[in-house]
Amino acid sequence: MNIIEVKNLRFSYSKDEKDEVIKGIDLNIEHGEFISIIGRNGSGKSTLAGLLSALIMPDHGEIYINGINTKDESKNFDLRQTIGVIFQNPDNQLVSTIVEDDVAFALENLGVEPKEMENRIACALKSVDMLDYLKHSTHMLSGGQKQKIAIAGILAMNPSILVMDEPTAMLDPIGRKNLIETIKKLNEKENKTIILVTHHMSEAIYAKRIFVLNEGKKIIEGTPKEVFSNVEKIKKIGLDVPQPTELIHELNKYEFNLKCDILTVEECVNELTKIFKENK
Amino acid sequence: MKIMKNIIEFKNVSYIYMPGTPFEKVALNNINLEIQKNEFVGVMGHTGSGKTTFAQMLNGILKPASGTVIIDEVDITNKNTKTKDLCFKVGLVMQFPEYQLFEETVHKDISFGPKNMGLNDIQINLRVERAIKFVGLDEKILSKSPFELSGGQKRRVAIAGVIAMEPKILVLDEPTAGLDPLARDEILNQIKFLKDETQTTVIFVSHSMEEISKFCEKVIVMNNGKIVLNEKLQDIFSKTEFLESIGLSVPQITKIVNGLKKNGMNLNNKIYEIPQIAQEIKKNLKKSEG
Numbered sequence: 001m002n003i004i005e006v007k008n009l010r011f012s013y014s015k016d017e018k019d020e021v022i023k024g025i026d027l028n029i030e031h032g033e034f035i036s037i038i039g040r041n042g043s044g045k046s047t048l049a050g051l052l053s054a055l056i057m058p059d060h061g062e063i064y065i066n067g068i069n070t071k072d073e074s075k076n077f078d079l080r081q082t083i084g085v086i087f088q089n090p091d092n093q094l095v096s097t098i099v100e101d102d103v104a105f106a107l108e109n110l111g112v113e114p115k116e117m118e119n120r121i122a123c124a125l126k127s128v129d130m131l132d133y134l135k136h137s138t139h140m141l142s143g144g145q146k147q148k149i150a151i152a153g154i155l156a157m158n159p160s161i162l163v164m165d166e167p168t169a170m171l172d173p174i175g176r177k178n179l180i181e182t183i184k185k186l187n188e189k190e191n192k193t194i195i196l197v198t199h200h201m202s203e204a205i206y207a208k209r210i211f212v213l214n215e216g217k218k219i220i221e222g223t224p225k226e227v228f229s230n231v232e233k234i235k236k237i238g239l240d241v242p243q244p245t246e247l248i249h250e251l252n253k254y255e256f257n258l259k260c261d262i263l264t265v266e267e268c269v270n271e272l273t274k275i276f277k278e279n280k
Numbered sequence: 281m282k283i284m285k286n287i288i289e290f291k292n293v294s295y296i297y298m299p300g301t302p303f304e305k306v307a308l309n310n311i312n313l314e315i316q317k318n319e320f321v322g323v324m325g326h327t328g329s330g331k332t333t334f335a336q337m338l339n340g341i342l343k344p345a346s347g348t349v350i351i352d353e354v355d356i357t358n359k360n361t362k363t364k365d366l367c368f369k370v371g372l373v374m375q376f377p378e379y380q381l382f383e384e385t386v387h388k389d390i391s392f393g394p395k396n397m398g399l400n401d402i403q404i405n406l407r408v409e410r411a412i413k414f415v416g417l418d419e420k421i422l423s424k425s426p427f428e429l430s431g432g433q434k435r436r437v438a439i440a441g442v443i444a445m446e447p448k449i450l451v452l453d454e455p456t457a458g459l460d461p462l463a464r465d466e467i468l469n470q471i472k473f474l475k476d477e478t479q480t481t482v483i484f485v486s487h488s489m490e491e492i493s494k495f496c497e498k499v500i501v502m503n504n505g506k507i508v509l510n511e512k513l514q515d516i517f518s519k520t521e522f523l524e525s526i527g528l529s530v531p532q533i534t535k536i537v538n539g540l541k542k543n544g545m546n547l548n549n550k551i552y553e554i555p556q557i558a559q560e561i562k563k564n565l566k567k568s569e570g
Contacts, residue, residue, distance in 0.1 A: 039460075040460040040462060040463070041430060041431060041432040041459060041460045041463055042430050042432065088458065089376075140303075142327055142328070143327070166458060169457055169458040170376075170457060170458070172326050172327040172487050173326070173487055173488075173527075173528065173529035174326060174327075174527050174529075175327065177529070199458070199459070199460050199461065201461075202532065238460065238461065238462030238463075239460065239461055239462070240461040242532065243490075243531060243532040243533045243536070243554065244532055244533075244536060246554050247533060247536060247554055247557065247558060247561075250554055250555055250558035251558050251561060251562065253558075254558075254562050256562075256565065265532050265535045265536050265539065266539075268536050268539075269536055269539035269540055269543065272536075272540055272545075272561060272565075273539075273540065273543040273544075273545075275565060276540075276543065276544065276545060276564060276565060277543075277544075279565060
């Protein structure tokens with residue numbers, strides 16, 4: 001079943017058609033899918049994320065989340081509990097000085113019973129491996145830890161969709177790796193639908209499908225293997241492919257005929273070693 | 281042959297945050313370092329290793345708790361040294377500099393530094409125009425408000441504001457975080473060009489070994505407030521196990537080279553560019569064909 005359906009989506013900030021940043025996008029996302037959105041700065045990624053999380057409304061076209069049109073204001077409350085949004089800067093998303101209070105924030109607004117609240121906070125923090133930090137103060141955490149607390153605050157509301165707009169941009173490599181592991185776990189174990197906007201191709205490869213945006217349009221869509229085997233096309237619009245993919249592409253210029261859908265270090269080493277040993 | 285002079289010298293430099301409190305943290309622990317004029321130096325280290333403290337010390341925002349810092353032959357740890365001059369000599373582009381834009385127009389924002397240097401309007405305009413072109417933006421943007429710009433444009437304007445002061449030393453603290461791959465390369469290429477044209481010394485703080493390997497000649501690696509490696513770029517790639525042990529991520533391509541070597545291929549581990557590596561792998565595959 002499609003949890004998100006987007007039909008002929010158009011949007012401009014100035015409400016002038018000349019300035020459109022989303023120029024006719026159609027999408028279908030299934031329940032429990034992990035989607036990555038990649039594209040250059042200004043390609044419309046963040047705007048699309050904003051539209052999908054119903055923070056901004058389409059000029060033309062429709063977005064249905066779980067069958068609800070995002071323009072239907074009477075259903076706004078339901079929508080807010082279906083979609084959780086995570087942004088780039090961890091510091092802008094925390095509201096309290098203590099981890100526990102921060103995660104409780106939305107639950108208090110929803111009027112959840114205190115006993116139930118305790119449960120949900122514990123569950124949410126456990127999902128992001130931060131239960132040990134329950135009583136810690138938020139400003140002493142690292143960027144990656146803050147980002148996890150922001151996610152926990154959203155998980156406590158039990159949304160089925162998580163929209164994340166470059167959640168790892170301000171993190172160091174370890175914080176980034178850790179957060180991606182958490183996102184994968186939420187998708188696999190808790191069946192959350194994930195929409196991850198990223199500039200890091202090494203993160204995008206964990207998605208089930210990737211949408212590539214360029215100048216407000218979706219120009220490529222497919223599994224990571226399908227998308228990144230278009231090395232020339234991806235590079236032409238100013239994006240990178242994962243380094244293992246690029247190396248294989250480079251070698252294929254010498255007529256090696258290697259599998260061109262290689263994405264990870266392991267696949268690359270295995271493929272090259274196989275040929276190396278066969279030739280021996 | 282020109283005599284190489286040190287433009288930056290750190291002698292036994294230490295820095296402690298919140299000394300005397302339960303949160304006391306030694307951010308720099310007895311650092312000794314020499315950087316020569318016109319070098320392009322990468323500084324790596326995981327969060328909390330002391331990179332940013334080091335960067336902020338270069339232009340006097342932070343003063344060492346102990347030790348001596350000499351910048352362009354001036355001892356900046358001496359109480360009689362004016363910090364203001366240092367701000368013009370050492371341009372610091374901080375993390376997410378776009379949050380520091382504040383003026384009504386882009387032109388005014390970029391002028392802020394040169395104006396404070398006491399330049400006249402003609403000189404200021406000249407520098408603003410040069411700086412905006414340098415970061416790859418159109419002059420038309422000068423009359424806009426910085427807040428109308430996209431994230432990538434704001435970042436460029438913020439960098440232009442520092443470059444307009446024409447500093448002898450340019451310190452960039454993760455200047456490309458949040459930029460797309462093409463924008464990253466464009467900005468760093470421009471900085472490389474500036475370095476070559478104007479003899480500027482560039483200190484480039486980054487988490488990304490990929491980026492550092494594309495642009496830097498020398499790499500400093502920090503861990504727990506200490507300098508643990510200070511090497512030429514090509515020598516760093518053979519130390520990947522050590523780098524991973526202190527929480528740094530090595531490029532995927534380096535991991536591939538290491539994996540292939542383990543499986544019997546004969547590869548030089550001082551190379552780090554994909555076309556070069558492809559050449560080496562090709563030799564291995566072809567040789568065994570015959």
